[in-house]
Amino acid sequence: MGWYIGRRLLQMIPVFFGATLLIYAMVFALPGDPVLALGGERGLNPALVAQIRAEFNLDKPFIVQYLLYLKGILTLDFGTTFSGREVIDVMGEAFPVTIRLALMALGFEALFGVTAGLFAGLRKGGAFDAAALVTSLLVIAVPTFVIGFVLQFVVGVRLAWLPPTVGSDVSFRTLLMPAMVLGAVSLAYVLRLTRTSVAENLSADFVRTATAKGLSRRRVVTVHVLRNSLIPVVTFLGADLGALMGGAIITEGIFNINGVGGTLYRAITTSQAPTVVSFTTVLVVVYIVANLFVDLLYAVLDPRIRYA
């Protein structure tokens, strides 16, 4: 087990460096000069521009900038934004909101996706199965931003059941609708995955054995079918956490949430390299750690999988 985790951690290292290098290179290539933009219309004193450039290492070649940046990250120094704030403070504001949002979305899709997928898979070809399949296809086909607008308009504005925007009031109630929108597409995938997996496992030998030895239907379904069907679903959910946090850009924009997505979007359009790269680095680490966690969870779900 320890050896396995160690090997996985070693495999993470090139992914971490590769991903940060890639994102750094992309941000480096962004057009526009963030330092000149600080001065606005009037422009800055050339000496000051040179000083700011030196301060942010912008006068050095690309690879040196990257290595200096990396050195900072490894000592948990994420640098400062061009307007002088510590990036880690910006992260401290943005990440808690988005983590809450993403976890709520994840819980929403896991709870409803697995439940609906289980019932659809148990009665494959039935009315509920057909309805669930059609609904999931529709949810996948309609873009998230359309779902977002329509829900915001109908539930938030017309019916006024839930607050239409979040703003500074971040609570379970305000985040409920954004989380549903954010998790909607993944919910459809979870439903389809669970359904296929359950339908497949229903005809597995171990399920027949479990039924033959006289276990109740409830026990067969929950312990034998569901537990084995969850493996592909858990894989998906693990990979999805990172995608949810990074993909929240649209949802956060629609519902006016001051989270990772909005901060990142503003940072990209204003070429704020330190912010973009730092946020992305954290997202990459979240993705890697979530995937490792999922792999370790396999052993819990499937007794046949053991990491020596």
Place this chain on the structure above:
Amino acid sequence: MPDAGRRPSQQHFVAPFDEDTLGTVDTVDESAAPASLWTEAWRSVRRRPLFWISSTMILLVVLLAIAPSLFTSLDPRFCELKNSFGSPSAGHPFGYDRQGCDIYARTIYGASASVTVGTLTTMLVVLIGSVVGAIAGFYGGWFDALLSRVTDIFFAIPFILAGIVVMTMFKEDRNVLTVVFVLGAFGWPQIARITRGAVLSVKNSEFITASTALGASRVTTLVRHVMPNSAAPIIVTATVSLGIYIVAEATLSFLGIGLPPEITSWGADIAKAQASLRAEPSVLFYPAGALAITVLSFIMMGDVVRDALDPKARNR
């Protein structure tokens, strides 16, 4: 695919009883050429109404994309403010948007951008992904290890985020090809991973050993025997992701960093309609509906193709 070379006469061993009765199996001409995976897939596909529904819809959308002028004589960019939010009238079945543009014409002309981006991206992704994935899976070694890490890297960076950064890079000259390039650059690892898996599962089959034993070179074996037999999962993934790329293009255009404003795009129209959602909800309905129907037809087609090409799924 284990039953790629299955002879029709063997069919009663595996055919599910609800699909072919023993009587129909017995009437199969045993002297006929063995049915290939593709022939069998076609046989199972043509019986499914979903296949005909989705292929008709896809054909219609492609026709819209190629020849929009067949469906409307109006110019989608001809807008008169006096028609702002005008209700539907003869010749203008969907009414007008805020700028007074004809929504019907804009919906028709929007198909072109979506279909072009979707098709070109899928072609690019399949081209890069299948070649890289096949080489990695077939030859293994350091290239395989490198590819696995590279795909890991691409998977670790959120797709939308990467899209936004690269599209911002192309601030001045955005067009259909830059969108295709960006979606393709971050989409190929998925196909590469799937191809690699498929090639790995085919690589050790007897017919590959036979091909090598008969003296075929490594390249011939890969191109003539491994690739055709690994094509099924690639085709399935490509069909489904075509729909996903259309959504991605709409998302980028919605954010204002996709296609430039002079290209009519459903995504951009949805973004504009959102601003007037409270005043006129129906303006959102047409571009969003057209987008959803297009994506839906590709996803349904992918489902049908998966059922046809995956014998395991078919027999369930």
